[in-house]
Amino acid sequence: MIGELFEHFSYLVTVFLMVTGLYIVIARGNLIKKLVGLSIFQTSVYLLYIAPGKLLGGTAPILAPQYGIYSNPLPHVLILTAIVVGVATLALGLALAVRIREAYGTIEEDEITALDNARQDMERDPDR
Amino acid sequence: MAITAVVLTLRRNLFAVVVLSGLYSFLMATVLVALDAVDVAMTEAAVGAGISTVLLLGALHLCKSEESRSTRSPWLPLALASSVGVLLIYGALGLPDFADPNAPIHQHVVPRYLQNEVDVPNVVTAVLASFRGYDTLGETTVVFTAGAGIIALLRRRKSSTEKNRDGK
Structure with missing residues (x-):
């Protein structure tokens, strides 16, 4: 069991990072903190893709006559795309956060919900 | 880390x-x-x-x-996240060992990629530009959409002083 865990050590690291990111996204109310958690979750996915492509004794997949073993290039390609898409979504999320901050004056989820509820109460019962 | x-x-x-x-x-x-x-x-x-x-x-x-400071208790998210983690570890134990040369990931299309069919020594570049060019097309679409969304969001801002933030 221990040996098996050791052979899957890269997956354990990946899962730990993924769980950390997930916890930040769920538990923290601050929108920017949530986005940082989301990017941690994302990097754990990079690791999940890249780690199985490694071969012991292999080099980076740049062909040269003196090397025979290369690591798997396909996950590298996929993750290159994923990184750029990740930063695009991060930028979009930050723009949303900035707009929310301008509309509500806060980026804390609890306060935004409280403000929304207060406004709904006002609309339902304007005499109060 | x-x-x-x-x-x-x-x-x-x-x-x-x-x-x-x-x-x-x-x-x-x-x-x-x-x-x-x-x-x-x-x-x-x-x-x-x-x-x-x-x-x-x-x-x-x-x-x-x-x-x-968050008012909610952290235990429910922590329990949820850890249970997801345990589930993922259980699933990961079924995956091939680290650096196993017989794993399916090294058998399927990659030997062909490493044949240097397009005469570019960097295989990552060759695969990105030649074999999987549509990925980059999709990526460009996503980046364009994100950029358009950011412009649409930030253009409606009231104060003009903060307008020169670069929105990617």
């Missing part, structure tokens, strides 16, 4: 969080070099540690940089 991630969770000052996330990205780039993914490591160092940090700092400049 795991320590950085944990400290990141606990800090409330968002400036420290942003700087730590840049540090985390650099550590991740180092790990990627160790895993032979040099192209990915370069991109991660430039984009993850560079552009993301700049964007986060720009957003922090426009927002309050201190996180308020």
